[in-house]
Amino acid sequence: MSPLASGPQGPTTLRPLLTTVLDALTAGAATRDGPLPAGGPTEVAARLREALGDPFPEHGDEDALRTLVQALAAGAADPADPLCTAHLHCPPLAVATAADLAASVLNPSLDSWDQAPAASELEALVTRALAAEVYGETGQARSAGDALVTTGGTESNQLALLLARERHGHTQLVCAANAHHSLRRATWLLGLPEPVTVPAPAGTMDPAALGEALTALPGPLLVAATAGTTDAGLIDPLPDIAALCETHGARLHIDAAYGGGLLFSDRHRPKLDGLARAHTVTLDLHKLGWQPIAAGLLAVRDRHDLAPLGHHADYLNADDDTEAGLPDLLGRSLRTTRRPDILKIAVTLKTLGRTGLGALVDRVCERAAEFAELIHRHPRFELHDRPTISTVLFRPADATDDTVAAVRRTLLTEGRAVLGRARLDDRLWLKATLLNPHTGADDLAALLKLVEGHTPR
Known part of the structure; x- marks a missing residue:
């Protein structure tokens, strides 16, 4: 009979299996030998199919854990x-990954x-x-605010x-052209009107255009601003937007x-001025x-706003x-079954503290600034901003x-580098989002050299 992970x-039971997993991860990474498996979708799929064989065989294979973890790591x-x-x-x-294992067990x-x-407490x-x-350490905001795990x-x-x-009621969403696609999809899912989109001429919401829209539109209105756009990591002018919402009685x-992590950094937190004026x-x-995925949250300024999620x-x-004192958890999510993703978050916050997390934020922001300077000084490259x-x-x-698109795909197919793409100012740009605090100056120079070497002269 198959052993259990708990009890x-x-x-x-787990100890030898963890050794198998770690060894398979190491072997798979060595096989990949880079940030991405070489060969593109067809070759990667073929290697995975070969490792998997029959997905659901008549008789089990005791080596499946090693085989599939190694194959996944090699193709990751x-x-x-x-x-x-x-x-x-x-x-x-x-430390967060180790906590996630405990949650799974x-x-x-x-x-x-x-x-x-x-876990509920x-x-x-x-x-x-x-x-x-998000909303402040003292006063009424602290007693009134809450957050849901998503x-x-x-x-x-x-x-x-x-x-x-x-x-x-039947709220009209107003957002900028830079807003995340999920907001538009949400209006469809919820039966709300098509969003009103205001311009984002420099990649961020135009407050003047927002003011005109709020003046012209009937309520109720919900404005969605962005602190950290997906394409360029830009932050809308939050104080101006918040002031307009307050003037026009719009919800914000x-x-x-993306940008919420700047809260942990004393140096970068001021970029989020105005965040606490949002309702959500x-x-x-x-x-x-x-x-580790997933670790999302929705913070609310007034926890009474969560009342509609109540369910029996x-x-x-x-x-x-409930009357006897057992906590009611169904109003904490639209999902029923929920794993305790809060554990890894709690372990991280407790282990690193605000100082430790802030140092990681500062480091990746510094690396990005260094990379931008490297590009700016290079005669064969153009920096967006x-x-x-x-x-x-x-x-x-x-x-x-x-050419930009072809360079990116070639690097992907060769397994040499993984760069994103973003269209701004009617042009296609390569996108590097630096989230690894261990990335060094030599790594940045190597990335730029790879792109240069794959660009036709």
Whole structure:
């Protein structure tokens, strides 16, 4: 009979399996030998199919753990490789990953207290501490704020729109052209009107255009601003936007899935001035927080806004159980079964503290500034702009968009470097999002040299 991960024999059973996993990860990375497997989709798929064989054989294979972990590692894009910089996809901290293993072993589900006694209390304490980080440490904001754990920015943004609709009725979303695609999708899912889009001429929302829109539109209105755009890591003028919302009686949501991590840095936190004036804020700690996926949050300034999420299922939150003091967890999410993603977040916050996390934020922002300076001084490259957070956009000088796209795909196919792409100012740019605090100056120079070497003269 197959052994269990939990229970008295769990640690004894897991120990040799963890060695197998770690050895397979090492072997797979050695086979890959770079940030991405070489060969492109067809070759990578063929190697994986060969390793997998029959996905569901008649008789089991005791070597499946080693085989499949090694195959997955060999075919992975490694966010810890300094040349893997395409997306908001961070290398997770070892301590957070270890905590995630504990969560998997214990396997609590946060849909009723009797499935997650300690985890439910841990979630309540840590989410309120993070809400206080957004809305302030003292006064009424601290007692009124709260945060929900989500699967990421998409779920957080959808919840923000849902809460606005439930609080104010058939709400009209107003956002800029730089807003995350999940906001537009959320209006469709929730049956809300098509969003009104205002210009973002320099990559950020134009306050004058927003003011005109708010003046012309009937309410109720929800403005969604962005603190850390996906394409360039730009931050909308939050104080101006907040002031306009207050003047026009509009609700404000700020999508800080990327930029929210700046809260941990004394040096960069001022870039988020105005954040605390939002009714709801999206955070993603599996971006600038170095958590294994998923680690999203939605912070709310007034926890009473969460009331519409309340739901009753007698087998999970019977009235007499709630009256007897058992916490009601169903109003903490639209999901029922929920793993305790809060554990890895709590372990990270407690282990590193604000100083330690802030140092990581400062380091990746510094690396981005260094990379931008390297590009700026290079005669064969064009820099889009100095980075606001840790995203740098650049392109070979005088190259066509087709050349830019081809260089990126060639590096991907060869497994040499993973760069993203972004279209701004009607041109295609290569995108490097630096989230690895261990990336050094030599790594940045090597990345630029690779791009230069693959660009036709």
